[in-house]
Amino acid sequence: MAFSRLELIFILGASALLLRALPQLFLVGKSFPETWDRLLRYLSYALLCGLISITLFMSGARFESDRALYRGVALAVTIAIAYKTKSAVTGMLVGMVLVLLLSWLG
């Protein structure tokens, strides 16, 4: 069954509301096991990292080998600066400028 993008966004929003509202409406006084909380946290972090990787290095089903090196360098610099400064914005800005310069030079 094919959905339009707007329909998909609508379904996505409805499922998000369901996940947000169900505990409020039906789980008052219950607690969520710490170990499952940890698994869900790991799951979202792993998915975000997987996404970072495919957004930067893949174009559809193709690995963008010609751009992978300088994008990888920019990502590593972003991570190092964000870690050092504890600021995601600073890391992103430096990485953005670097990726732009390296793409122009390459």
Add this chain to the structure above:
Amino acid sequence: MSFSARFSQGAKAAIPIWIAFVPSSLAWGIAAQSHGLTLQEVFLMSAWVYSGPAQFAVLVPLAEGKSAATVLIAGLLMNLRFLPMSTALAPFFRGVKRLPLLIASHVVSASSFIVPYLQFQKEREASGGASVADGYGNLGFFVGIGATAFTVWVVGTTAGFTVALGFPPGFEEALKFILPGYFAGLLVAEMKGKTMPLICFVSIVTAIPGALLNPGWGWLATAALVAIIGWGLEKWLSRA
């Protein structure tokens, strides 16, 4: 304390969240525009889905016309985090009717969860458990944070979309880098312990072969597998 007074308190407590939301919402709006989403889709996604990580997760599959199941499962897996957040907040809204709870739950997010949750715990300790009974007051504080942060997010993403329209050609590489760069920075800045960095590193590395094996599901499956193995190993090592 009245609902409106607690709402104002919450709005004041949300100012750091607004500041944090400005760059991330702008980044998402810019990325969405560069991936070909329309302003209508950007607005609907921000106002109705209202989840930065999930919006990031579905952006590429949605823009590339991947299967509906890929888009929905990616978003759902990312949004599962709302279950423990919402469950943890629920006891503080005791006595509130279901309709206001349903409406307010829409603004549960990682940021709008942690600030009120810590505040409610502090108030409960200070009052010897009495503040838990003030469900409507607590809801006012939570909505003061959630609704104002939500507004900043929606306005920020649509502003980001508009800003991206003004970028001259030749800046595509920078636009493509904004969202993954920002999320990478966020993850690193929040990283704790040993398991989390290891899971992140392995996920980044294995996502590529996963995506090459199966462009629709590969990265999703490898990321889920890495998280489950990391979690299982951590549990096993803590018992040993």
